[in-house]
Every structure is written in C-alpha cells, then in structure tokens.
Amino acid sequence: MIVNEARVETFERIFETKPEHVDGAKVRCWYCGTEITYRTAAIDHIFPRAKGGGDEIENLAATCRPCNTHKCAEPVESLRRHIGMKALGVPYVSREFLEYCRSNPMTLGEFAEKILDCRFYFEERMQREGLRG
Numbered sequence: 001m002i003v004n005e006a007r008v009e010t011f012e013r014i015f016e017t018k019p020e021h022v023d024g025a026k027v028r029c030w031y032c033g034t035e036i037t038y039r040t041a042a043i044d045h046i047f048p049r050a051k052g053g054g055d056e057i058e059n060l061a062a063t064c065r066p067c068n069t070h071k072c073a074e075p076v077e078s079l080r081r082h083i084g085m086k087a088l089g090v091p092y093v094s095r096e097f098l099e100y101c102r103s104n105p106m107t108l109g110e111f112a113e114k115i116l117d118c119r120f121y122f123e124e125r126m127q128r129e130g131l132r133g
C-alpha cells in the first residue's frame with residue numbers, strides 16, 4: 001500500500017482530534033485497540049459514508065484493517081460482535097470454531113452475553129481517562 005501525503009495528513013488530523021487513539025508511543029485501532037501504523041491502518045467513517053456519513057474529522061477514525069473490513073458500511077454497534085469474538089479468542093474458521101465450542105461449553109445465551117459485553121477501545125479509553133462521553 002502506498003503511503004501518500006494526503007493519507008498521512010488525514011491520520012495526523014484524526015490523532016490530534018482524538019487523543020484516545022494514542023497510547024504512549026503507540027497508535028491504536030479505534031475499535032479493538034490493536035497497534036496500527038500509517039501503513040497498516042484504514043481510515044474508517046464512523047457513521048458510514050454509504051449511509052450519508054460525511055468526511056468531517058469527527059466522523060473519521062483510524063482502525064486496523066480487520067475492523068474496517070468487518071464493519072464495512074454498517075454502524076459501529078455491528079462491529080461489537082467482531083471485537084467480542086476477537087477478545088474471547090473465538091476463531092472464525094468453522095472447523096476451529098467447533099473445536100472452540102467443544103472446549104468451552106456454554107449456552108448460546110452465555111456466549112452472546114460474553115461477546116456483547118466487550119468494550120470498544122475508545123470506550124475503555126474514554127472511561128479510563130474521563131475524556132468526553
């Protein structure tokens with residue numbers, strides 16, 4: 001992927017506007033907290049462009065590629081399942097998923113609760129630091 005100047009500039013504006021992205025010397029995905037770089041990150045429209053979301057800085061976040069891919073043109077809440085599964089270490093491959101279910105027996109209700117209980121990285125940061133929200 002080519003790192004062009006406009007892209008880097010957009011990332012810098014995002015990080016300035018949203019200090020929750022920055023964790024010491026590391027920059028983290030807005031949703032899952034994975035460390036990202038200009039090279040590996042995607043620019044996400046929090047409220048999807050396909051649904052009328054704009055390019056203004058408040059609507060942009062830097063994310064890892066898997067989060068960006070999973071969220072696609074859906075609202076933020078739709079990503080919580082992906083983050084929850086990632087946090088639990090649930091594999092996406094169906095054969096591995098069956099194996100996971102065998103070694104972690106729980107009801108579907110318990111499973112759903114665990115997954116939907118997860119927090120986005122920005123929610124944790126905002127709470128931890130008493131930032132807005």
Ligand SMILES: [Zn+2]
Pocket residue numbers: 029030031032033034063064065066067068
């Ligand atoms: Zn992510």
